[in-house]
Amino acid sequence: MKSTKYTGIFEDYKRRTRYLFTKSLDGKNFFDERDTKEGNSKYIEFSVKRSKLAAAAIKNISMIPIKENQKILYLGAGHGYTPVHISDIIRNGEIFCVDIAPRVVRDLYFICEERKNMIPILADSNKPEQYENRIEKVDVIYQDIAQKNQVEILFKNLKFLKDKGYVLIAIKSRSIDVTQVPKKIYYEVKTQLATKLKIIDFKELDPFERDHCFFVCQKI
Ligand SMILES: C[S@@+](CC[C@H](N)C(=O)[O-])C[C@H]1O[C@@H](n2cnc3c(N)ncnc32)[C@H](O)[C@@H]1O
Structure with a gap:
């Protein structure tokens, strides 16, 4: 998981597609998004299809x-x-x-x-x-x-x-x-x-x- 230029927003690539993530505050995934674990942290996908900010x-x-x-x-x-x-x-x-x-x-x-x-x-x-x-x-x-x-x-x-x-x-x-x-x-x-x-x-x-x-x- 790599940082982006935006504070608290991370990125990862899969088959040349860029996906955005945020680091879950409490490990919970409220909207059943794709998630990735790294050490003790869980990153939840921040979907461009569901958020205008993303x-x-x-x-x-x-x-x-x-x-x-x-x-x-x-x-x-x-x-x-x-x-x-x-x-x-x-x-x-x-x-x-x-x-x-x-x-x-x-x-x-x-x-x-x-x-x-x-x-x-x-x-x-x-x-x-x-x-x-x-x-x-x-x-x-x-x-x-x-x-x-x-x-x-x-x-x-x-x-x-x-x-x-x-x-x-x-x-x-x-x-x-x-x-x-x-x-x-x-x-x-x-x-x-x-x-x-x-x-x-x-x-x-x-x-x-x-x-x-x-x-x-x-x-x-
Ligand atoms: C596009 S949805 C919001 C989606 C949300 N921002 C997100 O990204 O997860 C628009 C929301 O605005 C609310 N809304 C519309 N007019 C409003 C008003 N005058 N005051 C507060 N909320 C309003 C609607 O009830 C609706 O839930």
Whole structure:
């Protein structure tokens, strides 16, 4: 297992295909991914087919600013696939996992019972007042909610981000406007983000996630 340029993300090759991994915090494999043992460590595959963060990494995004001991606000945590891998990376940090869907958060609760650095929050990220008393200032906001007013929702949550903190945001163009070509939507989103954030990098995620893109930004 070799390190990549991203903290806590590892790589291995099989038949010339590159696979990404994170080092499991507790040896558990919550999503039945391929795993590899090395000494006392277990590395779990971080699939580009299941995570937009992994897809951005395989597309060589210039940086992933997630590191050990950080606090992360994750908006749209879903069943927890990417959050678990982030939880592996931050180790003794904390990840606040917000999702609006009760069924999804029920699944997340089971994982969070085992992963003490993951905190489940059933709430609408468009109403940050629902969780402002349950979280602290964070180093990174990760947003993956596939909503039309996604950037507006992100901006409402920027008050939780430390100065010079980072934003990672996945955009699904069809959720914003199904009639527009994705590149036009990406340009509009970029312009909107640039009103409050410094854009560090941007990648289209095709073919791993069709009509999606991913931005890394910094609070200035
Ligand atoms: C694409 S899924 C997330 C997948 C997850 N990020 C991963 O990589 O494992 C999008 C999630 O956003 C949630 N969502 C949509 N609108 C939301 C909102 N306003 N606030 C919080 N969560 C929301 C949905 O319930 C859904 O679980």
